[in-house]
Amino acid sequence: MTKFPHSGSESRLERGRRALAEIDGEAGEKVVASLADIAPDFATYLLEFPFGDIYSRPGLDLRAREIATIAALTAMGNAAPQLKVHIAAGLNVGLSREEITEIIMQMAVYAGFPAALNGLFAAKEVFAK
Structure with missing residues (x-):
């Protein structure tokens, strides 16, 4: 499980940049x-x-966090740009296309x-890249 521990020497911003790079890479x-x-x-x-x-907290690994995020953004039904970023992030942290x-x-x-159709079409677009 990848964690981004809260150290006294690292600011929230620095920890956030590090987490974003690992989770979302270039898209983030x-x-x-x-x-x-x-x-x-x-x-x-x-x-x-x-x-x-949030992403830096212990308790859930990045894979589980992306499952929750993909589910939430799909359920919203109106967040396709963010959903696409998190579908790519899900792939980046080890989710398969089938799992997504x-x-x-x-x-x-x-x-x-x-909402599910919108999510599937967003996934189809990300998978094609």
Whole structure:
């Protein structure tokens, strides 16, 4: 299980950058960079809170965190850009295409067929890259 321990010498921002690089790789850096000209402070918040604080907590490995994230974004039904980033992250942390497809299909039960269809089409796009 990959962890990003909270050390006294590393800031939330530094820990968040490290986590983002391991989880999302280049796709995550593109999201952060795309905010530079409109909301650089929001990019900092994105690095510090979700990645520096939440993803860095013990208790769940990155694979489990991405399963939860893919499920949540699929259930929302309206977050395709973020879902695509996290589908790629899921692949990056060891999820298979089949597992991601099953996670998204499971959401049809709880979020409805339209949300699951949107998720499957987002996955199809990511898998094609």
